[in-house]
Amino acid sequence: MTRYATRYAALSAVILAFALLNTGRFTHAQTFDRQAMVTGWLTETILPLHEAFAAEAADLEAAALAFDADPTEVTLTAFREAWVEAVIAYERIQPFSLQRVMPLLSQLDSSPANVQSIEQAISFQAEGTIDAAFVESLGSSSKGFAALEYLIFARPLPPLAAVQNRRDYAVSIAADIRRIADELVVQWTPGTDGYYGDRFIVDEFELSNVRGMVSMVVNELISNIENIGKFHVGDPAGYRSGGAPQLQLVESPYSETSIQRLRANMETVREIIYGHGDAPSLADYMDFIGAELNGERFSEVLAAQIEAVFEALDAIDEPFAQAIVENPDAVLTLYTEMRDLLALTKTDMANQLGITITFGDSDGD
Known part of the structure; x- marks a missing residue:
């Protein structure tokens, strides 16, 4: 169990109870435009x-x-x-x-x-x-x-x-x-034969559709974070097998671009949550519903953990296969930070948003 999972296990139960008592937050927009958030994901x-x-x-x-x-x-x-x-x-x-x-x-x-x-x-x-x-x-x-x-x-x-x-x-x-x-x-692309474009940008969403879009994207976001930690970091380093490093599992071994690829992926993770344009973001929505963890805004706690992942990536200068052998402390730090990010998103963020983690059926169709 990660340190976040341990530290906040009891608090997560309280958060879940709060979420169950406030399921109505998805039934009225009040001053937060969730349709604009979903449309912004697509257009921005x-x-x-x-x-x-x-x-x-x-x-x-x-x-x-x-x-x-x-x-x-x-x-x-x-x-x-x-x-x-x-x-x-x-x-x-x-x-x-x-x-x-x-x-x-x-x-x-x-x-x-x-x-x-x-x-x-x-x-x-x-x-x-x-x-x-x-x-x-x-x-x-x-x-x-x-x-x-x-x-x-x-x-x-x-x-x-x-x-x-x-x-x-x-x-x-x-x-x-x-x-x-x-x-x-x-x-x-909206207005084509594609499946997703029109579903993210319809002028008048039914509330169930908005909720479904948010659940779908958040599920895939968390699944992506989990995959990075497990398959792109943990497995090559041998952490999940409890044995020696398995360097043959390092991504992009010939071009030695594994860390660059992980950073690019994480840039999108950050953008999904915090946005970069005019549309309201998922972080804005969490602030709107008053999401907190240990008395701090949850969006700020999450931002700090994402930054910790980027710092761990920046600490690995050499090709990832070389780092596993010669710089194992830096690799372990990256793995630990990814696990902590997973705990925050899969448990705490999902509970704050009232979202069920489904992964394999996150598309809702």
Whole structure:
């Protein structure tokens, strides 16, 4: 049990009782516009981040084509840089992995890459047959960011440039990433065939719909925080297995961008809660209902814990695999801060908001 879970267990019971006595707070808006908060999530955060990801994915495809046309150190460096920019933009949308878009997102980043499958395709596919349609048909661990990272970061220029199938594979993965990014934008754009855009921006929400949108986003936010602590930090460091570090589980081992990716993801976590535009934020709503913890505004307690996570990320300067071995105290601090953030959100914040944690069924459909 984390220190927050221990310290505030008794208080959480009181908070839950308070929430049950005040379920009416979702039935009248009073002076807080929850519809504006939900719409603001879409217009100020979700849709702009997806559009930014689509733009980076288009740049990635362009860099791939430029490398294929002229495979040099210069174009390979540009290709790698475009991959980093695109994967960081992808991390910014990860906290919005809602049920209807999960089939798309799951094709983008299954880690670790299936190196054996990738190499077999390069060796045995007839030249000219590795194209976008071929890549689209593959399993998720043989395409997406992890597979492309392996192709363009794991080897120096000569073997990548020398084999046409290897270049075709890289170009086709980049094209597939761009295709999926464009589809994700459609899913979040109002007035299209997408599922979520209109549901977040309808002029007159029924109160049950507003409540459902808040529950859906908060559930996915907390699930995302839990996944970072468990799978991206705890498992590679060996904390959850109680054994030795499992460095093969470190994300992005070839580009060594794991910490950058975690930071990008956490930036979106902070933005969901505190906003950055004119719309009221989730923190504003918690202040409106008088959410407190140990006599302090809960929004301020939560902000301090999020900042502690960023400080822990900043303390790791080396590649994450190296930090696990050579800087274990910093890695343990990051893991501890993530667990404390999970306790605050999954227990205290959810209780303050009167939200049931469902995770697997957070979409409500």
